[in-house]
Amino acid sequence: AQSVTQLGSHVSVSEGALVLLRCNYSSSVPPYLFWYVQYPNQGLQLLLKYTSAATLVKGINGFEAEFKKSETSFHLTKPSAHMSDAAEYFCAVSLTGGGNKLTFGTGTQLKVEL
Amino acid sequence: GAGVSQSPSNKVTEKGKDVELRCDPISGHTALYWYRQSLGQGLEFLIYFQGNSAPDKSGLPSDRFSAERTGGSVSTLTIQRTQQEDSAVYLCASSQDMNTEAFFGQGTRLTVV
Numbered sequence: 001a002q003s004v005t006q007l008g009s010h011v012s013v014s015e016g017a018l019v020l021l022r023c024n025y026s027s028s029v030p031p032y033l034f035w036y037v038q039y040p041n042q043g044l045q046l047l048l049k050y051t052s053a054a055t056l057v058k059g060i061n062g063f064e065a066e067f068k069k070s071e072t073s074f075h076l077t078k079p080s081a082h083m084s085d086a087a088e089y090f091c092a093v094s095l096t097g098g099g100n101k102l103t104f105g106t107g108t109q110l111k112v113e114l
Numbered sequence: 115g116a117g118v119s120q121s122p123s124n125k126v127t128e129k130g131k132d133v134e135l136r137c138d139p140i141s142g143h144t145a146l147y148w149y150r151q152s153l154g155q156g157l158e159f160l161i162y163f164q165g166n167s168a169p170d171k172s173g174l175p176s177d178r179f180s181a182e183r184t185g186g187s188v189s190t191l192t193i194q195r196t197q198q199e200d201s202a203v204y205l206c207a208s209s210q211d212m213n214t215e216a217f218f219g220q221g222t223r224l225t226v227v
Binding site: 041042043044045046049090092096097098099100101102103104105106107 | 205215221
């Protein structure tokens with residue numbers, strides 16, 4: 001069985017500050033890991049995914065995530081927050097690289113303040 | 115179309131009634147997925163279609179839920195005898211195949227009163 005834990009249901013940062021959203025996973029086999037973003041009244045948009053090719057994964061909108069097997073973590077970061085980054089972020093794990101049987105975390109609502 | 119299209123965007127129904135939710139995937143995408151997003155349960159996988167293969171129904175919560183995909187394109191999720199706990203946003207997604215990025219629609223918000 002696979003699972004994902006996102007620490008912090010709400011994170012608030014100042015514009016221009018570092019964004020760090022935490023995700024820890026549990027998987028009995030090497031996993032595929034994903035970060036999705038959801039804007040209000042929108043579907044989910046893929047930010048990035050880990051497929052074992054490289055431990056540091058770069059995604060869209062300046063986000064990146066680092067896979068750390070020893071810590072079973074896949075934290076999402078962005079050096080400088082922008083107001084447009086305010087949204088809900090979901091970490092997910094799967095046995096495949098697509099959209100099948102994604103197991104999602106409970107989400108982290110990111111607020112960006114002036 | 116340009117993206118995954120779902121209809122209706124909002125649906126209010128009375129407890130006990132049947133509802134049908136529609137998903138138009140991106141043209142050419144062979145894989146199609148249904149997920150449910152609710153306050154109590156978060157995001158949950160429901161069902162997966164891949165080409166002409168038998169669908170993976172392992173996420174359907176009860177036998178009141180069913181889905182079909184006609185002609186390898188449009189999919190319909192049907193909920194029979196709706197209950198209040200069925201209230202949620204139902205998200206559809208599609209991808210070129212099971213290993214490539216899934217694109218999500220905006221969802222159908224179902225409210226059972």
